Amino acid sequence: MxxxxxxxxxxxxxxxxxxxxxxxxxxxxxxxxxxxxxxxxxxxxxxxxxxxxxxxxxxxxxxxxxxxxxxxxxxxxxxxxxxxxPPEQRAEINECAKKILESQEQQEKFDKRKSRMSDEEFEHMERLQSGAKEGAKKLAEAEEYQKKIRNDLKRLDSEHEAYLFQEDEILTAVENDRKLIIAISIALVVIVAFLLFLQLGLGLNVIYGFMVTFLLAAISVTYLYIHQSNAASELKVVTKSISRLIMLQNQVKIRYVNNTNLIDYLCLKYGVSTSKELTGMYSKYLQERNERAKVEDARKLLDSNQKDLIYMLRHxxxxxxxxxxxxxxxxxxxxxxxxxxxxxxxxxxxxxxxxxxxxxxxxxxxxxxxxxxxxxxxxxxxxxxxxxxxxxx
Known part of the structure; x- marks a missing residue:
C-alpha cells in the first residue's frame, strides 16, 4: 500500500x-x-x-x-x-453511429406509441388467432340466423294469435246459434199455443197461421243447421292449423335454443359479446402483431449496430x-x-x-x-x- x-x-x-x-x-x-x-x-x-x-x-x-x-x-x-x-476509418464509425441513432429513435417512437391491446388481450388472441377469423365468420352467420329465427317466431306467433282469434269467433258464433235455436224453439211453442187458443177458444180459422209458422221454423232450422255445419268444418280447419303452428313453433324454438347456445359458446370462447367486437379485436391483433414485430426488428437492428460499433472501436x-x-x-x-x-x-x-x-x-x-x-x-x-x-x- x-x-x-x-x-x-x-x-x-x-x-x-x-x-x-x-x-x-x-x-x-x-x-x-x-x-x-x-x-x-x-x-x-x-x-x-x-x-x-x-x-x-x-x-x-x-x-x-x-x-x-x-x-x-x-x-x-x-x-x-x-x-x-484516418478519415475513412472515422467515416465508418460515424456511419455506424448514425445507424444506431436512427435505430434508437425508431425504438423510442415504438416505446411511446399507444398500445392497441394490453398484453393480456394480445396473449389471449395469440392463443386463438388460428381460429379467430373463422370464429368471427361463424358467429356473424349465427347472429344473422338468429335474426331470421326471431322473425319466423314472430310471424308464427302472429299467425297463432290470428287463428286463436278466428277460433274464438267461430266458438262464439256456435254459441250464438245455440242460443238462437233455443229462442226460436220457445217462440215456436208460444206461437203454436196462441194459434191453438184462437182456434179452439175463439173458433177462428188459423190454418194459414200454422202454415206460416212452421214454414218460418223450417227455414230457421235449415239456416241454423247449415251455419252450424259450416262453423264445425271451419273450426276443424282452424284447430288443425293451430296444431300445425304449434309444431312449427316447437321446431323453430329448438333451432333458436341451439343457435343461442352456439352464440353464447363462441362469445365465451373469444371473450366478446358480438361478432363485430371479435372482428374488431382480430383486426387490432393483426395490427398490434405487425407493430410488435417491427419493434422486435428495430431492437435486433439496434443490438446489431451496437455490436458493430464496439467491434470497430476495439479494432x-x-x-x-x-x-x-x-x-x-x-x-x-x-x-x-x-x-x-x-x-x-x-x-x-x-x-x-x-x-x-x-x-x-x-x-x-x-x-x-x-x-x-x-x-x-x-x-x-x-x-x-x-x-x-x-x-x-
Whole structure:
C-alpha cells in the first residue's frame, strides 16, 4: 500500500504537528493529544489505532480513486484515439453511429406509441388467432340466423294469435246459434199455443197461421243447421292449423335454443359479446402483431449496430468501446464531444483533489502524528512499531 508504514526508516525531519483545541472546518482532520493520557495503555493504543485506521481507510480510498482516475484518463485517451483516426476509418464509425441513432429513435417512437391491446388481450388472441377469423365468420352467420329465427317466431306467433282469434269467433258464433235455436224453439211453442187458443177458444180459422209458422221454423232450422255445419268444418280447419303452428313453433324454438347456445359458446370462447367486437379485436391483433414485430426488428437492428460499433472501436485500439454505445451522439456531434470531454476533465480535477486529500492523510498528517509520538515517547516506540506491523499485515 504505497509503503505507508515505512516512515520509521525515514530519517528526514518532520515539522511539528500544530495542535488544535477545536475544529475550524468540517473538512479538516485535527490530531490533538491534549486530553489523551499517553501513559494510559488503553488511551494510548486507542489513539495510535485511530491514526493507523485513518491511514488505512485513506489508503483504500486512494486506491479506489486512482482506479477511477485511470478510467477517466483512459476514456479521454480513447477520445483522442478516435479523433486521430484516418478519415475513412472515422467515416465508418460515424456511419455506424448514425445507424444506431436512427435505430434508437425508431425504438423510442415504438416505446411511446399507444398500445392497441394490453398484453393480456394480445396473449389471449395469440392463443386463438388460428381460429379467430373463422370464429368471427361463424358467429356473424349465427347472429344473422338468429335474426331470421326471431322473425319466423314472430310471424308464427302472429299467425297463432290470428287463428286463436278466428277460433274464438267461430266458438262464439256456435254459441250464438245455440242460443238462437233455443229462442226460436220457445217462440215456436208460444206461437203454436196462441194459434191453438184462437182456434179452439175463439173458433177462428188459423190454418194459414200454422202454415206460416212452421214454414218460418223450417227455414230457421235449415239456416241454423247449415251455419252450424259450416262453423264445425271451419273450426276443424282452424284447430288443425293451430296444431300445425304449434309444431312449427316447437321446431323453430329448438333451432333458436341451439343457435343461442352456439352464440353464447363462441362469445365465451373469444371473450366478446358480438361478432363485430371479435372482428374488431382480430383486426387490432393483426395490427398490434405487425407493430410488435417491427419493434422486435428495430431492437435486433439496434443490438446489431451496437455490436458493430464496439467491434470497430476495439479494432481501432479503443480501450473501453462499450461506453460509446451510451454516448453515440458524441461521435457525430462535435458539441456533444466537447461537453463530454469537459465533463471528464472536471471529473479528473475532482478526483485529483480527493486523491491529494487522502495522500495528505496517508503520508502526511496521520503519519506525522505517529512519528511525533514515537519521538516524544521513546519508551513506547516498540509498542508503536508492533501496532504498525499488525496494521500492515
Amino acid at each position: 504505497m509503503g505507508l508504514f515505512d516512515f520509521f526508516r525515514n530519517e528526514d525531519k518532520q515539522e511539528d504537528w500544530v495542535k488544535q483545541t477545536k475544529l475550524q472546518d468540517w473538512n479538516d482532520i485535527v490530531y490533538t493529544r491534549k486530553d489523551v493520557d499517553i501513559d494510559d495503555p488503553v488511551q494510548r493504543r486507542e489513539y495510535i489505532g485511530s491514526c493507523l485506521q485513518q491511514m488505512q481507510e485513506a489508503s483504500k480510498e486512494l486506491d479506489a480513486l486512482e482506479m477511477e482516475y485511470n478510467d477517466v484518463t483512459s476514456h479521454l485517451r480513447d477520445m483522442e484515439e478516435i479523433d486521430a483516426l 481501432f485500439r479503443v480501450k473501453d468501446p462499450d461506453i460509446w454505445i451510451h454516448q453515440v451522439e458524441a461521435l457525430i456531434d462535435h458539441n456533444e464531444e466537447v461537453e463530454i470531454r469537459h465533463s471528464l476533465n472536471v471529473q479528473r480535477q475532482s478526483l485529483r483533489k480527493r486523491m491529494e486529500y487522502n495522500r495528505d492523510i496517508v503520508a502526511g498528517n496521520a503519519k506525522a502524528e505517529i512519528e511525533d509520538m514515537a519521538r516524544q515517547y521513546p519508551k513506547y516506540t516498540q509498542e508503536i512499531l508492533d501496532m504498525v506491523s499488525r496494521y500492515e499485515d
